[in-house]
Amino acid sequence: MSGRFITLEGIDGAGKSSHVEWLVEFLRGRGHQVVSTREPGGTPLGEKLREWLLAEPMHLETETLLMFAARREHLAQVILPALARGEWVVCDRFTDATHAYQGGGRGLDRHKLAQLEQWVHGDCQPDLTLLFDVPCAVARSRIALANRHLDRFEQEQAQFHERVRLAYLDRAAAHAQRFRVIDGEQPLEVIRLQLEQLLLAAGA
Numbered sequence: 732m733s734g735r736f737i738t739l740e741g742i743d744g745a746g747k748s749s750h751v752e753w754l755v756e757f758l759r760g761r762g763h764q765v766v767s768t769r770e771p772g773g774t775p776l777g778e779k780l781r782e783w784l785l786a787e788p789m790h791l792e793t794e795t796l797l798m799f800a801a802r803r804e805h806l807a808q809v810i811l812p813a814l815a816r817g818e819w820v821v822c823d824r825f826t827d828a829t830h831a832y833q834g835g836g837r838g839l840d841r842h843k844l845a846q847l848e849q850w851v852h853g854d855c856q857p858d859l860t861l862l863f864d865v866p867c868a869v870a871r872s873r874i875a876l877a878n879r880h881l882d883r884f885e886q887e888q889a890q891f892h893e894r895v896r897l898a899y900l901d902r903a904a905a906h907a908q909r910f911r912v913i914d915g916e917q918p919l920e921v922i923r924l925q926l927e928q929l930l931l932a933a934g935a
Contacts, residue, residue: 734813734816734817734819734820735819735820735933736810736814736822736855737821737858737861737933738821738822738823738825738859738860738861739822739824739860739861740824740827740828740831740860740861740863740899741862741863741864741865742831742870742895742899743874743884743892744865744869744870744871744873745863745864745870746863746873746915746922747861747863747915748823750861750863750926751821753923754821754926754930755821757926757930758821758930758935761930761935763935764816766809766810766813766818768809768820768821768823769824770802770822770828771784771797771798773809773810773822774801776804777801777805780800780801784798784801785884786882787883788883791833791837791839794837795839795843795844795847796847798829798833799829799850802826802851803851803852806851806852806855810855811855822857825860826848826851827862829844829847829848831896831898832884832895832898834898835894835898835899835901836884836887836894856909859909859933861913861926862899862900862910862911862912862913863913864900864912864913864915865914865915865916866916867893868889869916871889911929913926
């Protein structure tokens with residue numbers, strides 16, 4: 732069986748991370764070997780870069796280059812070897828997040844992002860990207876209810892998160908062949924049923 736690369740995307744508070752474990756267990760229940768990972772992170776070096784990225788103020792281009800540096804290591808050490816073994820990879824965020832956050836949210840030139848994307852992973856794209864979408868007000872209220880320390884992206888103003896959300900939706904429209912937009916306000920059982928159907932359609 733050939734491997735598949737599944738990514739989960741969405742603004743902070745959209746609910747995507749709450750589905751990762753379920754998704755992995757569903758695929759394992761279907762007989763697949765599954766690697767569950769995240770970005771930024773996924774490797775020892777990537778996790779160190781994650782700590783800086785989520786906590787330390789830095790220039791936008793530095794931030795973007797560190798995201799792609801962590802991603803290159805992640806691809807070389809985890810994602811590409813797993814796919815070559817025929818395993819499924821489930822990743823919490825990938826390059827679409829960089830387009831949304833550093834591009835849409837912070838305003839980095841899209842041409843620069845496209846060049847970095849091509850350089851770092853070329854034609855290696857997710858087979859399926861699940862975009863969990865909720866209004867920004869809903870996402871912010873969920874984060875507030877969680878009552879935890881916020882990273883520097885979560886601390887951004889509402890306008891930033893609205894730009895990120897719109898960038899995600901633009902990206903989904905531009906790459907409709909691999910994106911599936913999930914209404915994150917639906918009941919959990921409804922979302923899980925949709926995810927099951929999408930994974931089965933992807934070959935699970």
